Amino acid sequence: MNAILVASNRGPVSFTLSEDGSLSMRRGGGGLVSGLSEVAKDLDVLWVCAALSDGDRGAVRLAPGGRLDQAGYETGALRMLDIPPATFHRAYNAVANSTLWFVHHLLYDTPNRPHFDARFRREWESYQTYNEAFATALAEEAPHGARVMVQDYHLSLVPAMLRVERPDLRVAHFSHTPWAPPEYFSLLPDDVAAEVLEGILGADHAGFLTARWGGAFMDCCETVLGARVERASRTVTHEGRTTRVGTHSLGVDGKALWARASEPDVESHMAALRAQVGDRRLIVRIDRTELSKNIVRGLVAYREFLSAHPEWHGRVTHLAFAYPSRHDLPEYREYTAAVQRCAKEIEDEYATEDWDPLILNVDDDYPRSLAAYRLADVLLVNPIRDGMNLVAKEGPILSPGSALVLSREAGAAAELGEHAVTVNPYDVSATAAALHEGLTMPEAERARRGALLATAATALPPHRWFAEQLDALG
Ligand code: G6P
Numbered sequence: 461m462n463a464i465l466v467a468s469n470r471g472p473v474s475f476t477l478s479e480d481g482s483l484s485m486r487r488g489g490g491g492l493v494s495g496l497s498e499v500a501k502d503l504d505v506l507w508v509c510a511a512l513s514d515g516d517r518g519a520v521r522l523a524p525g526g527r528l529d530q531a532g533y534e535t536g537a538l539r540m541l542d543i544p545p546a547t548f549h550r551a552y553n554a555v556a557n558s559t560l561w562f563v564h565h566l567l568y569d570t571p572n573r574p575h576f577d578a579r580f581r582r583e584w585e586s587y588q589t590y591n592e593a594f595a596t597a598l599a600e601e602a603p604h605g606a607r608v609m610v611q612d613y614h615l616s617l618v619p620a621m622l623r624v625e626r627p628d629l630r631v632a633h634f635s636h637t638p639w640a641p642p643e644y645f646s647l648l649p650d651d652v653a654a655e656v657l658e659g660i661l662g663a664d665h666a667g668f669l670t671a672r673w674g675g676a677f678m679d680c681c682e683t684v685l686g687a688r689v690e691r692a693s694r695t696v697t698h699e700g701r702t703t704r705v706g707t708h709s710l711g712v713d714g715k716a717l718w719a720r721a722s723e724p725d726v727e728s729h730m731a732a733l734r735a736q737v738g739d740r741r742l743i744v745r746i747d748r749t750e751l752s753k754n755i756v757r758g759l760v761a762y763r764e765f766l767s768a769h770p771e772w773h774g775r776v777t778h779l780a781f782a783y784p785s786r787h788d789l790p791e792y793r794e795y796t797a798a799v800q801r802c803a804k805e806i807e808d809e810y811a812t813e814d815w816d817p818l819i820l821n822v823d824d825d826y827p828r829s830l831a832a833y834r835l836a837d838v839l840l841v842n843p844i845r846d847g848m849n850l851v852a853k854e855g856p857i858l859s860p861g862s863a864l865v866l867s868r869e870a871g872a873a874a875e876l877g878e879h880a881v882t883v884n885p886y887d888v889s890a891t892a893a894a895l896h897e898g899l900t901m902p903e904a905e906r907a908r909r910g911a912l913l914a915t916a917a918t919a920l921p922p923h924r925w926f927a928e929q930l931d932a933l934g
Contacts, residue, residue: 464505464930465602467594469552471509472497473535475526483519484534489824490748492611492636494850495710499926506537507824508597510548510590526597530584539601542595550586550632553788554612558649559583560656560905564637565752565845566644584652588617591659592644595621604628607933609926610663612636617655620662630933632886633660634667634708637847638871639676642683653684661687661698665932667706669848670871674705708928709875712853714914721830721858729831733779736819743778743900744836744862746829748797749787749822754844754867754885756795759802759818761842766810766817769896774815776899779832782919787900796822833858838865838898842875842885846870847895852880856913863898863906865891865912873918877934879912 470493475483488498493724500507511517520542523531528538543551559580562568574580581582595618598608610618610633619631639645645653657680660666668674678696681687687698694705720726743762747753762778786792810817822827833839839855839862850873856864856876866873867879873882881894881901901909922926 463603463606464503465501465508465598465606465608466496466505466611467508467598468492468496469510469556469614470512471499471507471538473533473538474605475515476513477515477518480899483515484584485519485535486632487674494610495922495925497801498713498716499922500536500902502923503926506539506601507535508539508594508601510540510552510594511542512548512552516540517545521858522615534634539597541593541597543590547589549788550583551590553786554583555587556614557786557877557884558789558791560616561637561752563640563645563647564613564635566640567751567844568647570647574647576652580649591615591617593623593700594618594722595625598629599625602626602629605630607632607930609634609929617659618662620659623662631663632665632667632929632933633662633663634929635673635675635677635847636669636710637674638845638869639668640679645676645680646684650684653680657685657687658698661685661696661703663702663703664884665704665790665929666696667708667929667932669707669709670874671707671870672874673690674707676787677707699879704932706929706932707919708925709871710848710850710856710922710925711920712916712917713923714775714857717854717857721834723827725827726830726834729825729828730834733828733831737777737779737816740774740815741776741837741840742832742835743776743840743895743899744781744832744855745779745840745842746832747783747797748782749782749792750785751791751795751848752844753782754842755780755799756802757885757888758840758842758891759806760840761888761895762818763802763806763809764888765895766806768892772896772899772924773817774812775818777835778818779821780818781825781832782820782822782827784822788840830858836862838863838895840865840895841870841872842867842883842891843870844885846872848872853917856910856917860910860914861903861907862910863901865894865898875916876913879909879916 520540526539607630607751678689681696682689836859841852854874864880867885
C-alpha cells in the first residue's frame with residue numbers, strides 16, 4: 461500500500477487505439493503532468509486519474525481493478541478510472557473546461573455567456589458524480605493516515621467528499637490555475653460557488669501557484685461563504701474546520717531540461733530551423749492553442765511591430781508554435797481558426813520571395829519546441845491570465861541570452877516580472893513596443909537579465925515543490 465496518493469484528471473500516460481486494435485502508450489501533456497510525472501516516478505506514489513479516450517478505456521478494461529501497473533505497463537502505480545463517457549464529457553468539457561476554467565481565467569463574453577439553465581444542472585450533477593468516483597477510488601486505495609494530493613479545478617469537490625469517507629487521511633488540494641476575484645467568481649450559481657469553495661476547504665492545505673491566486677481564493681471564501689479568513693497566517697476557518705492556504709510556485713528542473721534539450725533530435729531540429737530562417741533574429745512563442753494564451757493579440761502585436769518598424773523587415777522571423785488543445789469545445793476550434801486567419805493576413809501583407817515574416821506551426825512536436833527555445837532572441841508569453849506559465853520559465857533556461865516579453869497577468873510574473881519586459885496583455889501597441897524593446901536590448905543587458913530569470917525559474921523545481929506541500933501536511 462502507498463502512503464502518498466495523487467489524483468488528477470489527466471494522468472501521466474495516455475493510450476491510442478490503432479486500426480488493428482492494438483494499444484500504444486505515450487506521455488500525457490500539459491504543465492500539471494510534466495511537473496508531477498518526475499516526482500511520482502521517484503517517490504512511492506499511487507496516481508489516480510481518469511480515462512480520457514477510447515484508447516485509455518481499452519487499456520483500463522484489461523487492467524485488474526483499473527491498475528495499469530498491474531497489467532504490465534511501466535507507469536508507476538497507476539489507477540485509471542473508467543467513468544462513463546457521457547458523465548466524463550459533461551464533467552470535463554462542460555463544467556471543468558467550459559465553466560470553471562472560464563471563470564478562473566476571466567474568459568466569458570458576458571453579454572452572452574455564461575448561461576446557467578436546466579442543462580447546466582445536469583452537467584453539474586455529472587461533475588459531482590465524476591468527483592465522487594475519484595473520492596471513492598482514493599478512499600479504497602489509501603492506507604490509514606495516507607497523504608492525498610488532489611490536483612486542479614476538475615477535482616474541487618474531492619477533498620470534502622474524501623473527508624466524509626476517510627477522516628483519517630491528510631488531504632491537500634492544489635490549483636494549477638489562477639483563482640477568480642469574488643465579483644467574477646460570483647457569476648456561478650450561488651450553491652455551485654459555495655460547493656466549489658467548501659469542496660476545497662475539505663482539504664487541510666489548499667495550495668496555489670502565487671500569493672495572488674491564494675489571496676483571491678481567501679477573498680471568495682470570505683465573500684461567498686462568510687468564512688473567517690486570517691490573512692497574516694493565511695488560514696480559512698469555516699464550519700469549525702481550518703484550512704491553510706499555501707503558495708508553491710512551481711519551477712523547472714534546469715538540469716533535466718538541458719539534458720533533454722541537448723539530445724540529437726533537438727539538435728537536428730535546430731539545424732533545420734536555422735536553415736529555414738537563416739541568420740534572422742527570432743521571436744518565439746510556444747503554447748497550447750488556448751483561449752487564455754492570447755495568441756491572436758500576440759500576432760496582431762507582431763503585425764503592428766512590423767508596420768511601425770520597417771527597418772526590421774527581412775531581418776526578423778516570428779516562430780509561433782500553437783499545438784492543438786481541447787478540440788471537443790467549439791470555442792477552441794474557432795480560436796485555432798482565428799489564429800490561422802491572423803497568421804495568413806500577416807503573411808499576405810509582409811512575406812516576400814526570400815522572407816517569411818511568420819512561421820506558424822499548429823502540431824505538437826516537443827523536440828522542435830525545445831529547439832525553438834534554444835534559438836530564441838525574444839520569447840513572447842502574453843496570456844490574458846495564467847496560473848503560472850512554464851514556458852516563461854523554460855525559455856530563459858534554454859536561451860539565457862534572450863529577452864522575455866511577459867504578461868503581468870501570468871503567475872510567473874510574480875517571480876520573473878522584474879527581469880522581463882512586462883506587458884498588459886490587452887495592450888497590443890504596448891506588446892508591439894515590448895517586442896521592439898526585446899530585439900534592441902543590448903546583449904550585455906539581455907545576458908544580465910537572462911541569468912536572473914534562469915535563477916528565478918529554477919528556484920522551486922518539481923521535487924521541491926511537491927516536498928513543500930507534503931511537509932505542509934505534516
Ligand atoms: C492546464 C491545467 C491542467 C491540464 C492542462 C492541459 O495546465 O491546469 O490541469 O491538464 O492545462 O489541459 P487538458 O485539458 O488537455 O488536460
